[in-house]
Amino acid sequence: MPRCGRVAVVFPGTGRQAVKGVGSRLLTALFSMHGCTVDVFCTRDPVAGRSLIAGQAPSEFDMLVFTLYDETTYLDLAWFVRTYVKEIAQPGHRAPAIVAGGGVLTLNPRPVLPLVDLACIGDAECLVPLLATAAHESVGGALSGRSSLHGPGFLRSYADPAMCQPVWSEMISMPWHDRIPSYLTQTDYIPVEIARGCPNACTFCQTPASRGPYREASLEDIGEYLRSERLARPAANSVRLLAASPSEYSRIDGLAELCDALGCGVSLSSVRVDDLLRHPELIDELQGRVRLGVETGTDERRMCLGKQFTNQDVIAIAQQLSQSQRVDRITLYFLIGIPHERESDIHSIARLVRDVASRSSKPVDASLSVMIPEPGTPLELYPMVPLNIARRAWQDIADSVKGVACVSSDTRPEDFYITGVLSRGDSTVAAAILAATERGLTVRSHWEEWVACYEYCNVNWERVLYEAV
């Protein structure tokens, strides 16, 4: 009797959206497969949840599948590879195929390629049948040892429309809800993926290139799913709309009405100011902390980023949000280090935050990021702004808004330089990722420790960050 396949699916990262991706698509395919006998093991966090394969040799598996949410999750993948590579290499051990996917890999898989057998680019819709069949037939191991194999073709995944067939049933629901650990799926909100891709083209964003053509689930399918989930989970009082830019959904008004009728609020990861201008009725549906991607403090600079709204629009929308009973606080997201940025642009950011805060009855935060000109974006050829300049701009903004608004302390300027190397680097970075896990580094470690690690592994981090490509 043939041995049944064994697959471990790992969703590192803390973002709930990480549950979506190649891992969830594979699970859906496996659990929907008639007569499937594959044993599936899932975990969300391979570091804290090392129990995934506790007591089981990785060589017992045919396939280890990682859904990588952002560059920080490369460390989780590397931990696995480093921890088990010795064991896998023992004579007599079959090596499982190490498969990684996720939008983050799509436009620059090079830093990860040496660590995996198969990098699934894009939404991996076209690769899922291949993976499911390999798992079902217990031949996943046949994919191993082919480092640098990545499919379906670097940067060509969406050239052929046949390669991005949406899998609607899987997109709306996760028919494996009750078959994997509840901490992956049990939330006080109902998550529903309403669209893939993004119809916009902000010049700093990878999504339009990495996620393929924009495709939406139908309102009817979403409604059917939400009604059944509402019955099954009466305690869940909000609906989390999953999409790169959820407020772009073409029938967002109908969706808001639907959620209202179900007695649920709507929760969005972030919302575009221009969408709220077009759909002011959405303002009443938003609840909790509302995140606005404002990006810059001047209309001219924002226009260069592909965003067509003004500071006056931001102030007006924030004022309306602050009057809503459901909204607790407003967070404005800004980017430092946009190409051709001037000192006056930094002052404009601080001025805009103060203007919004002075007109808002709710607390206002400014969340700062340093722009990483990422591969696959129109700005990819630019260098990052030097770290010392970013630090000074960050501090200037924090000092200038003190007392009226908070600058979020979730991130530091150097975080973006650590991930900048992971995002823009070449295959030499793979050794540094492995070495970083050996040294116990995280993306919150000191920048100097990362520099030492990069230099130990001969990664030319200055060229990666500061040279125009």
Ligand code: SF4
């Ligand atoms: S920043 Fe948001 S709206 Fe702009 S392209 Fe990216 S996902 Fe779309």
